[in-house]
Amino acid sequence: MKVLVVNNMAPFIWGGAExxxxxxxxxxxxxxxxxxxxxxxxxxxxxxxxPSQMLMVKAFELWNVDRVIALKFPAYLIRHPHKTxxxxxxxxxxxxxxxxxxxxxxxxxxxxxxxxxxxQADGETFRESRRIFTNSEVTRQRLAHYNGFDAEVLLxxxxxxxxxxxxxxxxxxxxxxxxxxxKRQYLLLEALALAPRNVRLVIAGPPDAPEDASRLRKxxxxxxxxxxxxxxxxxxARSELAEYVxxxxxxxxxxxxxxxxxxxxxxxxxxxxxxxxTCDSGGVLGLVLHRQTGWVVSPEPQALAEALAQASTNxxxxxxxxxxxxxxxxxxxxxxxxxxARLML
Amino acid sequence: MKIALCSSFAPFIHGGSxxxxxxxxxxxxxxxxxxxxxxxxxxxxxxxxxxxxxxxxWVDLASSADRIxxxxxxxxxxxxxxxxxxxxxxxxVFYDLWDSSYRGFPDDAKHRSVRDALHAADTAAxxxxxxxxxxxxxxxxxxxxYNKVGSEVLYPPIYHPDQFLCRSFNDEIVYISRIEHHKRxxxxxxxxxxxxxxxxxxxxGIGASETYVNDLKSLIVAAKLGSRIIFENRxxxxxxxxxxxxxxxxxAYLPLDEDSYGYPSLEASHSSKPILTTxxxxxxxxxxxxxxxxxxxxxxxxxxxxxxxxxYLNRAMTQQMGQNASARLRELNISWSHVLERLLS
Numbered sequence: 001m002k003v004l005v006v007n008n009m010a011p012f013i014w015g016g017a018e019x020x021x022x023x024x025x026x027x028x029x030x031x032x033x034x035x036x037x038x039x040x041x042x043x044x045x046x047x048x049x050x051p052s053q054m055l056m057v058k059a060f061e062l063w064n065v066d067r068v069i070a071l072k073f074p075a076y077l078i079r080h081p082h083k084t085x086x087x088x089x090x091x092x093x094x095x096x097x098x099x100x101x102x103x104x105x106x107x108x109x110x111x112x113x114x115x116x117x118x119x120q121a122d123g124e125t126f127r128e129s130r131r132i133f134t135n136s137e138v139t140r141q142r143l144a145h146y147n148g149f150d151a152e153v154l155l156x157x158x159x160x161x162x163x164x165x166x167x168x169x170x171x172x173x174x175x176x177x178x179x180x181x182x183k184r185q186y187l188l189l190e191a192l193a194l195a196p197r198n199v200r201l202v203i204a205g206p207p208d209a210p211e212d213a214s215r216l217r218k219x220x221x222x223x224x225x226x227x228x229x230x231x232x233x234x235x236x237a238r239s240e241l242a243e244y245v246x247x248x249x250x251x252x253x254x255x256x257x258x259x260x261x262x263x264x265x266x267x268x269x270x271x272x273x274x275x276x277x278t279c280d281s282g283g284v285l286g287l288v289l290h291r292q293t294g295w296v297v298s299p300e301p302q303a304l305a306e307a308l309a310q311a312s313t314n315x316x317x318x319x320x321x322x323x324x325x326x327x328x329x330x331x332x333x334x335x336x337x338x339x340x341a342r343l344m345l
Numbered sequence: 346m347k348i349a350l351c352s353s354f355a356p357f358i359h360g361g362s363x364x365x366x367x368x369x370x371x372x373x374x375x376x377x378x379x380x381x382x383x384x385x386x387x388x389x390x391x392x393x394x395x396x397x398x399x400x401x402x403w404v405d406l407a408s409s410a411d412r413i414x415x416x417x418x419x420x421x422x423x424x425x426x427x428x429x430x431x432x433x434x435x436x437x438v439f440y441d442l443w444d445s446s447y448r449g450f451p452d453d454a455k456h457r458s459v460r461d462a463l464h465a466a467d468t469a470a471x472x473x474x475x476x477x478x479x480x481x482x483x484x485x486x487x488x489x490x491y492n493k494v495g496s497e498v499l500y501p502p503i504y505h506p507d508q509f510l511c512r513s514f515n516d517e518i519v520y521i522s523r524i525e526h527h528k529r530x531x532x533x534x535x536x537x538x539x540x541x542x543x544x545x546x547x548x549x550g551i552g553a554s555e556t557y558v559n560d561l562k563s564l565i566v567a568a569k570l571g572s573r574i575i576f577e578n579r580x581x582x583x584x585x586x587x588x589x590x591x592x593x594x595x596x597a598y599l600p601l602d603e604d605s606y607g608y609p610s611l612e613a614s615h616s617s618k619p620i621l622t623t624x625x626x627x628x629x630x631x632x633x634x635x636x637x638x639x640x641x642x643x644x645x646x647x648x649x650x651x652x653x654x655x656x657y658l659n660r661a662m663t664q665q666m667g668q669n670a671s672a673r674l675r676e677l678n679i680s681w682s683h684v685l686e687r688l689l690s
Contacts (some may be wrong), residue, residue, distance in 0.1 A: 002357050011381045011409035012347050036356050041383060043405040052403045059400035061388040065356050 002034045003344075004062065006070040006078050009039035016263065017088050021071060023159045024086075024343075027336040031344070040075045047093075047104045050074070050114055054121055069343055073118070077125050084343060085125070085132045086154060087139055089259065094118040095146045123147055133343065136260035136283050154342055155261055157334045163242035164270035166322075169314045172200040172230075173276070174248035176241055177255075177264040179207040179216065179233055184254045184299070186219055187278075191304035193223040199312045201225075201252075204232035204244055245271045250311035250318060254299065257282040269293070269329035274321035276307045293325035346689070347379045349406050351423050352416035353387035361608065362417045362433055365480070368504045369414075369688075372681045381410070387419060389436060391450055391459050398422050398466060414688060415474075422470045429688060430474045431499060432484060434604050439463050440491055468492040478687065481605040481628040499687055500679045503608055508583070509615035511667060512591040514660060517545045518621060518653055519589055520597040521581055522609050524552030524561065527601045532623075532646060534564045537574060539650035544657035549577040549589065590616035595656045595663060597621040598629055599644065606632040614638070614674050619666035621652055632677070638670035 005028070007021040021037055028035035040057055044050060057077045062068070068083045070076035073091040076083075093103040094115045105111035126132060126149040133154035134140040140151050158164070177183055185203050192201050207213035213233040220226045236244075245251065251268035253275055260283040268275045269287055275294035277284045290296040295311060297303040311318060350373075352366050366382060373380045385404070387397055401422040406413055412427040421430045435441070438448050439460045450456050471477060471494045478499035479485045485496045522528050530548050537546050552558050558578060565574050581589070590596060596613030598620055605628040610620050614632070620639035622629045635641035640655065642648035656663045674680075 004356050009381070009383065011349055011383075011406060012379055034357055038356070038384070038386065040385070041404055041406060041409075043408065045408075049405060053405065056400045056403035059396045059403075060386050061390070061393055061397055062386055063355065063388045064358065 001344075002036075002064065002066045003028050004036055004038055004065045004068050004080075006038045006040065006068055006075045008042040008072040008075045010043075011041055017072065019159060020088070020156050023336065024069065024340075027340050028344075031337070031340045033344070038075075038078075040078075042072075042074060044091075044093075045104065047106060047114060048110065050091075051117055054117070058121075067344075073122065076129075077121055083125075083129045085129045085151075086343060087132060087134045087143065087151065089135075089139055090122060090142065090146075091118055092142075096142060119147070123149075131345075137286070138257075138259045138283055152342075154339060155332070155334050157336050157339055158263070158266050158270060159336075160238055160242075161270050161335075163238060164245055164267050166271040166273070166326075167246040169249035169273075170247045171249055171312065171314065172202050172247075173250050173252050173308060173312050174244050174268075174273075175201065175203045175252040175254075175264075176236075176244060176267070177205045177253065177262075179203070179205050179212045180209075181212070182256050184256060184278075185216055187254055187299060187301065187304060188252055188308075189216070189219050189223055189225060189229065190301040191308055192225045192229060194301050194305035195308045197228070199228065199308050201229040201308075202232065202244060202248070203229060204234075204236055204241070206235040207233050242267070242271075245273060248273055249314050250274045250276060250294070250322070252276040252308075252311070253281070253284060254278045254304075255281055255284065256299075258284050261287045266329065266334075269325040272319075272322040272326040274311060274318060274325055276304070276311055278304075287325070287328060289328075291321070293321055293328050347381070347409065347411045348373055349381045349383055349410040349413045350416070351383045351385075351404070351406075351413055351420040353401075353418065353420055354384040355388075356386065364504070364608070365431070365433065365501045366416055368502075369684070371504075372685060376685055385420070387417075389438070391456060394436075394459065394463060395466075412689075418467070419470075421474065422466070424473065428474045429476050429478070430471060431478045431480070431688070432471075432488065432496065433480045434484060435467070435487060435491070436463065441487055464491060468494060482631050483604050483628045497687070499684060500606070500677055502679050502681050502684060503611050503615065505583070506611075506615045506674075506680075508587050509612060510587070510591050511617035514594050514663060514667075515545075515592050516543060516657060517547045517575075517593045518595050518597050518656065519547040519549065519593040520599075520609075521549045521586055521589065521612070522598065522600075522607075524548070524550045524558055524578065525554065526557050529599050529601060529623075529644070530561055531564055532599060532644060532649060533597055534561065534568055534574065535646035536649035536653060537570055538568050539647050540653050540657075541650075542654045542657040543573070544594070544653045545573045545575070546653075547575045547577065547589070547593070549579075549581045549586075551578060551580050586612065587616075590618060593618055595619045595621055595639070595653075595667075599623045599626055599649075600629065601625060601644075602627040604628050611674070611679065614670040617667040617671045619656065619663055619670055621649070621656070623649070632673060634673070636666075638666055638673045640666075 025035045025037045054074045057074045068080040132151040134151045251273045253264040265287045275288045277288045278299040288294040295307040398419045401419045404423045413425040414429045415421040477496040479496045488494045598609040620633045623644040633639040640652040642652045
């Protein structure tokens with residue numbers, strides 16, 4: 001079958017959604033389909049040009065395509081008689097971020113009109129789609145809440161699970177992922193300042209902006225923990241990242257209200273490392289259960305300091321949590337072959 | 346520099362228009378540029394022409410890309426302050442193929458007005474460009490004739506010119522190309538019957554039309570030329586192509602009125618082999634000069650047979666023409682370094 005994967009393109013920016021689309025295409029081919037990727041440029045600033053770009057997507061004609069799997073707004077507005085959605089997210093600034101006052105839509109009637117337009121076009125697309133999957137429970141709930149459509153949760157698999165095979169722990173706690181305010185690496189530094197002196201931390205990943213990196217470095221200095229934390233703030237090769245995970249004693253991941261399980265937590269679990277997270281970390285709590293597969297504590301330095309202290313010693317208990325995390329992850333059966341089978345049902 | 350390469354495509358169809366884009370992408374990346382490749386769908390249906398052009402018009406790359414390079418129509422509709430067009434063909438049924446059997450719709454008032462509006466829109470979009478290049482003199486002439494737009498011929502090189510070599514001269518005229526009626530492999534089979542020497546013919550490639558492939562097979566059987574014709578009706582790998590060309594006597598390329606010189610004639614030239622073509626082959630004649638780097642005959646089996654015999658009998662002439670073929674590439678400045686220099690100037 002000829003399957004066209006349709007995704008947005010933010011020109012010259014490559015992230016998790018782009019990786020997901022490429023791997024989706026690759027695994028469709030492995031499963032015996034013809035698959036190609038259509039990436040449609042989308043520029044959301046200024047917001048007043050969003051409507052014309054919605055029209056742009058709707059005006060494209062597809063031919064020689066048996067099935068479409070579309071991932072994002074506005075790419076998923078593309079017309080095709082057999083469209084499956086795997087919703088990574090809607091245009092959140094017209095929905096939950098709009099309600100939270102964090103929107104780029106103008107604060108006037110024009111803004112409201114754009115919001116209504118997006119909602120209407122979305123509704124039309126959701127109605128005409130054969131099936132709707134979402135990448136997380138949070139996305140599913142938003143879709144139900146704002147648009148009144150039901151969907152099945154289809155969590156994205158790891159693209160390279162074989163790299164996360166685990167190794168002997170070297171006594172540090174590893175915090176990977178993008179560096180920004182929402183991921184709250186600063187909380188880990190504040191906790192480290194309150195934790196016993198033998199606790200060591202490695203924070204590694206690409207900063208969203210240079211300020212995210214410098215802020216973290218300054219904080220480590222001012223808290224006096226610079227000698228106990230390694231800040232490797234850059235884009236890491238997958239093998240480098242896996243090495244950090246595999247040799248850690250535990251991992252830490254404290255995003256604010258994450259949509260899904262989070263690759264960082266999935267990679268840790270695959271490598272049999274328990275995960276420290278917080279009770280407001282959203283989807284991560286699907287994988288991390290307190291004192292079963294890791295630690296779920298309140299997002300406060302003192303509570304986190306206690307978890308850090310426990311998580312950094314290579315005890316039988318910590319190792320057992322790691323094994324349990326891995327079992328929980330594998331039981332979920334989130335693999336590419338399973339994912340393709342469900343999308344193509 | 347951030348460069349967006351923009352073209353149209355038909356999903357799951359891999360034609361030559363993708364090569365020029367994808368090879369350029371690699372060469373630009375090797376030169377240290379950030380490149381985004383943007384393929385957007387396009388269907389050749391008169392009634393859907395303008396709505397699709399509008400969609401291209403709404404593509405917004407103004408703030409993300411430093412420069413855009415547009416290839417296949419209607420990609421040149423995309424607005425950008427630094428728009429470069431490397432024009433490879435018009436939507437030809439509304440231009441030079443209007444008075445041909447390819448048109449597929451009536452010459453009536455409606456379609457004439459579609460044609461006129463398309464010409465006006467094309468001209469306007471082309472006039473926005475900072476510079477217009479074409480892939481051949483034929484296309485440049487058409488741009489001048491129909492749109493009154495001047496352009497510079499920028500010959501597209503092949504991907505890995507350095508892999509081709511000349512090892513020996515056996516008795517075979519080879520034709521490595523898609524097997525299509527307008528490529529006229531049948532002319533060569535007929536020609537071989539009129540040859541007076543032991544010259545051989547090797548046809549390599551696959552085609553979309555089973556009918557034409559079967560016609561060729563019947564012709565070969567009817568010709569009763571035994572081992573003097575070899576028909577390899579399969580996809581030929583790059584490595585095989587290099588080998589075949591390095592040992593052949595000469596290469597044939599005789600499409601009917603092609604837009605550009607065609608990659609087969611370039612590959613032959615890089616292998617220092619002369620080219621056999623016809624007076625009605627269009628853009629091929631920009632490369633091949635009769636009696637210098639190949640032989641140009643009437644599209645007639647007897648004339649072709651005579652040329653084949655000349656290659657066979659006069660080996661010194663054949664080898665000299667082969668060397669001239671290689672020199673002709675330098676004369677026309679067909680190289681990636683020249684392409685990059687012109688596109689980025």
